[in-house]
Structures are given as structure tokens and as C-alpha cells.
Amino acid sequence: MIELEQISKAYATHKGKNVVLDSVTFSFPARTNIGILGKNGAGKSTLLRIIAGTEHADSGQVRRHGAVSWPIGFTGGFSGSLSGEENCRFVARIYGADIDEVVGFTADFAELGEYFYMPVQTYSSGMRARLAFGLSMAIEFDAYLVDEVTAVGDARFSEKCRKAFLARSGHSSVIIVSHSLSTVKDYCERCAVVKNGKLVCFDSVDEANSFYEAAS
Amino acid sequence: MRGVLTQLQVVHALLLRETKTRFGASHLGYVWAFVPPATWIGMFAGVSAFFGRRLAPPGTSVLGFLVTGIVPFSAFRETATRCLYAIESNKGLLFYPQVRPLDLVIARVILEAATNVVLMALFMGGLALYEGPPRINSLFEVLIGLGLVTGLGASLGLLCCSLAVYSRTVERVFSVVMRLIFWTSALFHPVESLPKAARNALLFNPVAQCIEIVRDGWFPSYDARHSDVWYPLAWILVMAFFGLSVERMARRRLEVA
Numbered sequence: 001m002i003e004l005e006q007i008s009k010a011y012a013t014h015k016g017k018n019v020v021l022d023s024v025t026f027s028f029p030a031r032t033n034i035g036i037l038g039k040n041g042a043g044k045s046t047l048l049r050i051i052a053g054t055e056h057a058d059s060g061q062v063r064r065h066g067a068v069s070w071p072i073g074f075t076g077g078f079s080g081s082l083s084g085e086e087n088c089r090f091v092a093r094i095y096g097a098d099i100d101e102v103v104g105f106t107a108d109f110a111e112l113g114e115y116f117y118m119p120v121q122t123y124s125s126g127m128r129a130r131l132a133f134g135l136s137m138a139i140e141f142d143a144y145l146v147d148e149v150t151a152v153g154d155a156r157f158s159e160k161c162r163k164a165f166l167a168r169s170g171h172s173s174v175i176i177v178s179h180s181l182s183t184v185k186d187y188c189e190r191c192a193v194v195k196n197g198k199l200v201c202f203d204s205v206d207e208a209n210s211f212y213e214a215a216s
Numbered sequence: 217m218r219g220v221l222t223q224l225q226v227v228h229a230l231l232l233r234e235t236k237t238r239f240g241a242s243h244l245g246y247v248w249a250f251v252p253p254a255t256w257i258g259m260f261a262g263v264s265a266f267f268g269r270r271l272a273p274p275g276t277s278v279l280g281f282l283v284t285g286i287v288p289f290s291a292f293r294e295t296a297t298r299c300l301y302a303i304e305s306n307k308g309l310l311f312y313p314q315v316r317p318l319d320l321v322i323a324r325v326i327l328e329a330a331t332n333v334v335l336m337a338l339f340m341g342g343l344a345l346y347e348g349p350p351r352i353n354s355l356f357e358v359l360i361g362l363g364l365v366t367g368l369g370a371s372l373g374l375l376c377c378s379l380a381v382y383s384r385t386v387e388r389v390f391s392v393v394m395r396l397i398f399w400t401s402a403l404f405h406p407v408e409s410l411p412k413a414a415r416n417a418l419l420f421n422p423v424a425q426c427i428e429i430v431r432d433g434w435f436p437s438y439d440a441r442h443s444d445v446w447y448p449l450a451w452i453l454v455m456a457f458f459g460l461s462v463e464r465m466a467r468r469r470l471e472v473a
Contacts, residue, residue: 056468079237093225093229094225
């Protein structure tokens with residue numbers, strides 16, 4: 001379970017303050033997949049980063065019960081001069097996970113073959129994304145935070161990702177931000193929309209969609 | 217308590233990673249830490265032999281005098297420089313919420329401290345093989361001096377890398393300061409041998425005092441009456457205090473990147 005209380009965040013621009021989140025209060029229940037829809041620049045990625053703790057809100061509090069992942073889909077947390085395997089070992093260490101298990105799972109999931117033991121700077125962007133995704137699946141989190149915009153992969157791989165989440169749905173939750181309704185429909189039972197700095201929640205994805213469409 | 221444990225986990229992971237990125241890039245990785253001070257020592261030993269002038273005070277060998285000056289100085293410079301770029305070169309890792317900028321610096325300080333001790337031991341061991349067993353005055357004092365230069369490098373590096381988050385100009389000022397310290401650290405002549413005015417000016421440089429302490433520990437006949445431990449220690453505490461304060465303020469600025 002993750003609780004947001006009065007979360008506000010603004011960025012300084014040359015035209016003055018751009019308020020991205022305006023005292024958002026929300027509670028994400030445990031073991032529930034929630035999709036967050038929003039247009040480009042609406043603040044959905046910022047919201048995800050604040051939930052993860054990668055970024056801090058200007059005011060307000062985030063209370064996390066259980067282990068929360070980093071925003072998945074990001075591929076810059078790797079050091080280019082180290083191999084995929086060495087990067088996995090590092091992340092396993094900072095999360096206090098079993099190193100061999102994490103390395104084994106990621107090698108298997110990411111399907112990088114020999115590249116897994118080569119420096120990450122030799123990878124294509126697709127390979128980096130597969131490594132990032134495999135690694136995040138290798139560590140047990142209570143909540144997986146997914147930024148769909150940056151998570152790439154071909155159809156077969158995204159099907160594999162979907163199955164991986166399904167396998168966890170009994171004991172973990174997925175919070176996914178996206179601007180595409182179909183992704184959210186695929187994964188989530190409930191849906192929320194980020195609009196004008198507020199987070200509006202809906203019980204069904206269809207209700208959310210009509211609000212989301214009306215917003216455009 | 218859990219926070220402390222997580223931080224230890226993070227620093228440990230960073231330490232292993234730093235070791236690999238610093239020394240693992242080539243097969244001779246560890247040798248490269250040895251090359252710069254060795255080059256300096258060789259160069260100045262050559263120069264002083266060529267001119268036939270004795271730079272070192274009586275009771276010390278030229279080589280020993282150079283080793284006890286250049287190795288601590290290079291320990292200081294290397295520590296400070298590695299810390300200066302600790303945040304910049306690992307920014308990507310700040311993406312993981314439990315990794316703080318301070319952890320990046322701490323990991324580098326630990327690695328540099330270990331490297332410094334090993335280098336000092338190697339150079340002094342080499343010296344002993346070359347000149348015969350030394351009559352060390354106090355190994356404890358040598359280690360204190362080495363610890364102090366490492367501390368000075370670490371606190372200066374921490375302060376500068378936090379300031380560099382705000383302005384990259386700091387890096388240029390840093391290299392000027394390094395040059396200044398190089399020429400005022402009494403690497404090639406004992407502080408005692410200088411005229412009083414020059415000596416007093418030189419003693420404002422905490423690194424010079426640390427080098428005097430190392431030499432006092434190494435040579436039984438060396439006179440380091442003008443240096444004391446508290447002066448460099450005060451520098452360390454003041455720079456660390458400001459460094460830690462600026463690092464706290466810089467955290468917010470870093471996460472947006």
C-alpha cells in the first residue's frame with residue numbers, strides 16, 4: 001500500500017512556475033493494478049518518480065508500506081563500462097537481494113545471450129530495455145512502478161512482460177503510467193487520470209477513458 | 217536502524233563497483249595507481265642527481281625524502297580529484313532511491329584510503345629494499361600523516377563536488393588550488409631550512425604540515441617542530457562540515473537531472 005498526502009510539485013521554467021502536481025492525495029491499495037493515464041507533460045512520470053522516491057515532492061508526504069521498485073523502463077541506471085551481469089550484481093546488492101538468483105533470473109529473462117557478459121555500452125536500446133525489465137522482475141517488490149512510455153520491446157517480449165506481471169498479481173501490485181488506453185486496459189483493474197495537477201480516480205477503465213478523452 | 221543497514225549495503229555495493237571501474241578497465245589496472253607518484257619521484261631524483269645538489273637535509277636520503285613528500289601529496293591530490301568527480305561520473309545511479317550523493321563520495325573515499333595505504337607501504341618497502349632496512353622513528357606518526365592527507369583530500373573533494381553541482385567553475389578553481397598546494401607543500405626541501413617568513417607562509421598549507429608529520433615519523437633525525445596534528449584536523453572538520461551541508465542542499469537539485 002502506498003499513500004500520497006498533499007503532494008505538490010512545480011518546476012521552474014523561464015515563464016515562472018509550472019505546477020505539475022497540486023496537492024494530490026491518493027492511496028494505492030495493495031495487490032491492485034492501477035493505471036494512470038495522462039497526456040504528455042501532464043505530470044504522470046513525475047508522479048511515478050515521486051512514488052518511487054527518486055524525486056522529492058515540494059511538499060506533502062509519501063508513505064510506502066512494503067518494497068517499492070524504481071521506475072521501471074528506465075535504462076540509464078546502468079554503468080556502460082560494466083557488463084550486464086555486473087550491473088545486475090550491483091542492483092541486487094543495493095536491494096539486499098540474493099545475487100545469484102537475481103543474475104540467473106535476469107540472464108534467463110532478458111535473452112541477451114553472450115551479450116549479458118559484455119559491457120552495457122555495446123547494447124542496443126532494445127537490449128538495454130530488456131536487461132532493465134528482466135532485472136526489475138528479478139527482485140521481489142510489493143509494488144512495481146512502470147513507466148510505459150520508455151519501456152520498449154517487440155510484441156513477443158511485451159507479451160512476456162505481461163505474463164511476468166500476471167504471475168505476480170497475487171502478491172504484488174503494478175502501477176503503470178501511460179498515455180495509451182490499451183496498455184492500461186491490458187494490465188489494470190482500476191484507473192486514474194492526471195489532469196491539471198490533480199489525480200482523479202475511477203473504478204472502471206472505461207469511465208476513466210471518457211474523462212480522459214474529454215480532457216483532450 | 218534499517219536506514220543505516222540499507223546505507224551500508226549501498227556503500228558496500230558502490231565500493232565493489234568503484235574498485236572494478238577504477239582498476240578493472242585494463243589488465244594492469246592496479247599498476248596505474250603506482251605510475252604517477254613513481255614518475256615524479258624518478259624525475260626529481262634524476263634532477264637532483266644531475267645538479268649534484270643535496271635537497272634533502274642531513275640524516276635523510278634524497279630518495280627517502282622525495283618518497284615521504286610525493287607519496288602523501290599524491291595521495292591527497294588523488295583522493296580529492298576522485299571525490300570531486302564522484303557525483304558527476306555516477307549521476308545515473310542516483311536514480312535508485314536509496315543511493316544518495318554522499319554514498320558515492322563515501323565509497324570513493326574508502327577506496328582511496330585503502331589505495332593510499334597500499335601505495336605508501338609499497339614505496340616504503342621498495343625504499344627499504346633499495347637502501348637497506350630503515351630506522352623508522354614512528355610508524356604510527358607516518359600513518360597519522362597519511363590519514364590526515366587522505367582526510368584533507370576527502371573533505372576538500374566532498375566540498376568541491378557538492379559545489380560543482382551548482383557551478384562547474386569549481387572544477388577550474390580546484391585545479392588552480394591543486395597547483396598552489398603542489399608548490400607550497402615543501403616536497404623538495406624541509407620546512408625547517410626555509411627563511412622564517414617563507415616558513416610561516418608555508419605552514420598555512422595544511423598539506424605541508426601533514427608531509428612534515430610523515431617525515432618526522434619516518435626519519436629519526438627529522439625536525440618537524442613547526443607542524444602539529446590539530447591544524448590539518450581543523451581544516452578537515454571545517455571543510456567536511458560545509459561539504460556535508462552543501463551536499464544536503466544539492467540533493468534536490470540533482471534528482472531533476
